[in-house]
Amino acid sequence: MKKIYVLDTNVLLYDPQALTKFEDNSIVVPITVIEEIDRFKKDMNETGRNARQVSRLMDAFRKEGSLSQGLALESGGTLKIEIYEEKVMKRLPPELREERGDNRILAVAVDLMESQSEMPVILVTKDTNLRIKADALGLDAQDYESDKVAIDDLFDGFVSLEVGAEVVDRFYSQGWLDTELELQPNEYVLLAQAGNPSHSAIGRFDRVSHRIVPLGKLDKEGVWSVFPRNLEQSFALDALLDDNIKIVTLVGKAGTGKTLLAIAAGLQKTAEENVYNRLLVSRPVFPMGRDLGFLPGDIEEKLTPWMQPIFDNVELLLSGHEGEKRQHNKGYKELMAMGILEIEPLTYIRGRSIPNQYMIVDEAQNLTPHEIKTIVTRAGEGTKIVLTGDPYQIDNPYVDAESNGLTYVVERLKEQAISGHVTMTKGERSELAELAANLL
Known part of the structure; x- marks a missing residue:
């Protein structure tokens, strides 16, 4: 099912190319986001550069169609700038009616959720508190995860293998070891004898020869x-x-x-x-x-x-x-x-x-x-x-x-x-x- 993604300012400042990464879904950018990006555009840091890049992308899209009516993207989705209406703010809880950027973005997302019942509306923001507020209003909110890497699944760079004593001995005698394992290039390997871990060897996987080769030797003075x-x-x-x-x-x-x-x-x-x-x-x-x-x-x-x-x-x-x-x-x-x-x-x-x-x-x-x-x-x-x-x-x-x-x-x-x-x-x-x- 196609979805409507409402983007927060911090998503675009984090990744200016985010506008092109939602496949064939609809992207809605509240006008408040454009105002906030405008305040960052003169900064001489990475955030300022990202703000200017977002502005240039928006301007390029504007030449291809009406941003207020919604225009088609190459990915098959659409991009639209949504105007904030003050009357929508009155439908929010009293604590969220203050005229602030986050509350205006919330109001746009809530209004879409109520008016676009045939399509799920998702607020995308890197602001943890804004995601909590959205959830309290019954609005689906997600972090921007285009570049996220599950830290628990992060590549370790080495692997431990239990092998027979003859395998360890062969590695020492011939100076390399053939392997059928699918290892990453330059992944390090600990070869330990099953039942006798002190009888072991260490090496590195060489993708070209598809062998485990010894580490480079240090001289007696070290590094x-x-x-x-x-x-x-x-x-x-x-x-x-x-x-x-x-x-x-x-x-x-x-x-x-x-x-x-x-x-x-x-x-x-x-x-x-x-x-x-x-x-x-x-x-x-x-x-x-x-x-x-x-x-x-x-x-x-x-x-x-x-x-x-x-x-x-x-x-x-x-x-x-x-x-x-x-x-x-x-x-x-x-x-x-x-x-x-x-x-x-x-x-x-x-x-x-x-x-x-x-x-x-x-x-x-x-x-x-x-x-x-x-x-x-x-x-x-x-x-x-x-x-x-x-x-x-x-x-x-x-x-x-x-x-x-x-x-x-x-x-x-x-x-x-x-x-x-x-x-x-x-x-x-x-x-x-x-x-x-x-x-x-």
Whole structure:
């Protein structure tokens, strides 16, 4: 049965292409939504760009027919702008009669529900409270789920297999193992003997040869003196150091070593092996809790509070860990002065082309799928991109654990040969950090 979808403003600001993603159903955009989009169009951020794109799409549709009467879309559905009528507001409960944008959108949806009885009317909004209000009025309300990924079903990046002892021995003796299993490209495999899990081997599935192959070997000094502490970190380092894997996603809770391993591998590939010209590190600027407001100083001074977690990890790698003296004694400022390390906000990345660089985007769970696409499409020839983050620690009010750009990339690229992913669950920062991550 065809349906009528009433779209909230936040849906169009989240995904300007939402107007084309409802197949052969009818789309209704309340005039209040157009007014709200107009207020965002001058913003110089991603929301402002999305608002301008929605306006351009609407204007293009307007040339093909009357938006007030409804016009046919290529998908087979229709698009119509619905005018809000004040008399409809009087039919809402007293608490919802205040002249606010959400209430006007509710009034349009309720009026359609009462007048279009032959077709189900569904309000689509990313506003949780508006969905609750709609439900209280007997109106069907749904989240916009075009880019949602079920977090519980998210691709882990590795699989454990119980095999016979001879299989493990054969893997060690010949250095590879044929398999009939349908694994994803670069999916990691733990081969454990049934009944004797200590007799095991680890490898990675190679789609070209359709074999499980060993992980790349680390030299005796590790990766900038960093050694993996568990299987997940071994898998992550293998993906981070493999130049054939052009995009790596590391998903995990706080303290699992995502950022530290990514920076260590990046420094190894740039400062030691000279595979890439520069290590470029960035992260979205979202405060936890109350924002401090404008920060004084030039761009470097303004960025320092936001990029301090990156500096902390670089200093840890440079100065030593657990009392060990390292040969790398340069500070991060010297690495930046030498052009080996560059810290940059994502604000200015649009329009750039980034060739032959090792690029790390930390806290990528705070990005929308559209923002992630903008970043990844900046990659020039020879560039490797690493996305790290924890989907359960999100500060961006417009995304959640299932609709953020990080999980979106994991799911959409898992079948690609140049993509690698590892989900990390074992914390290694400290006993206290692990306890807090699990219990608090």
